[in-house]
Amino acid sequence: MITFKVDKILNNSLVLSKNSDNNEVILMGKGIGFNAKVGDLLDAEEIEKCFVLQQITDIQGYLNLIESLPDDYIELTKFLLDYASKTLQTTFRETLFFTLLDHLNYAIERYYSGVVIQNRLLYEVKSFYPKEFEVAKYGITYINQRLNISLPEEEAGNIAFHLVNGQSHQQTMQHTLLSVKMLKDIFNIIQFNFAIRIDKKSLHYSRFLTHMQFFIQRIFEQKQLQSDNDFVFQQVIRQYPDEFKCANVIKKYLINQLNITISNEEILYLILHIIRIVH
Structure with missing residues (x-):
């Protein structure tokens, strides 16, 4: 059975220890620090979570915080x-x-x-x-x-x-805040361009929102959709010029916000979702 030695007691639920790789860890478990002493052994089944300290930025600040909190x-x-x-x-x-x-x-x-x-x-x-x-x-x-x-x-x-x-291993809080602002602005661009009020209870809105959330995430992670086939893109922009114009406004907005280029494949999917949400 795997055991951990208590190196320091932080509070009733958290203690410091080392894992099998000799990395410092914070162990969490109900009451594992209560009446514990430095040097005591804890069974793995007593532990609910294990945090590896080298993976956490400013860990000393968090350790000080933990020791000061109820x-x-x-x-x-x-x-x-x-x-x-x-x-x-x-x-x-x-x-x-x-x-x-x-x-x-x-x-x-x-x-x-x-x-x-x-x-x-x-x-x-x-x-x-x-x-x-x-x-x-x-x-x-x-x-x-x-x-x-x-x-x-x-x-x-x-x-x-x-x-x-x-939930994202790459997105920062700054990115999350910026994502919300950009989503708001993008919906406003669509509503302004087509002089409509988008029904936020509709299925098309829900689908468009999901698409835009993943689209923005792909931009942050530099994983945009790419395609060498330009035929479908050219067909769509000829058939839906107003939606293409709106997508271009959104494209320019995102370029201005993020200083990036946006692939035609991403614009194609954006146009298709705009078509659904405005008709």
Whole structure:
């Protein structure tokens, strides 16, 4: 049976140890630090999560944070991530636990200080990431009940950002925020060009939103769709000149925002989705 030696006790649920590669790790488990002593051995079955420290930026800052926080904050962060992983049927980067714990701590500090920071992208988060927002909203309700506080709905929007960001191994929080802004602007471009109001409850909207989210992710990861076959592209732009014109406006907007080139294959799929959403 695999065992871990306790090198340092951080709190009732977290201890420092080393793995089989002699890398420092943080071990998480209910009560594993309670009444433990340095040098004690822990069985692998007692451990719920294992964080490899060399994979985490600014780990010393997070270690200091963990040692200063109540156990409730650790448990609430773990509960929220477990619930999110199960509900969204996804896995998160290991570092999300620490960034979310840090955010939760500051959110509670702001609450007790009476400081309210408005989330100006709250409406867009609700629209573009409804599943993550509902999970975050449930988490805020649970946290409020456990701690007898009243964190506002804006915090659900902030946590949703972290959940979206934590699902990608390459996307940064800056990219997540920029993605939301660009999605909002792209929908506004389409609505303006065709003088319409897009039905955000329609299936075409949902499909277009999903396409754009993956499109923007491909841009950030430099994995745009490519094709040497120009025949279909030329056919589509001749048959749908208005949609092509709108796609070009979006293309110029993205080039201006990100200083990139966009392939004809990506523009082709963009046109096809615009056709569906405006007709």
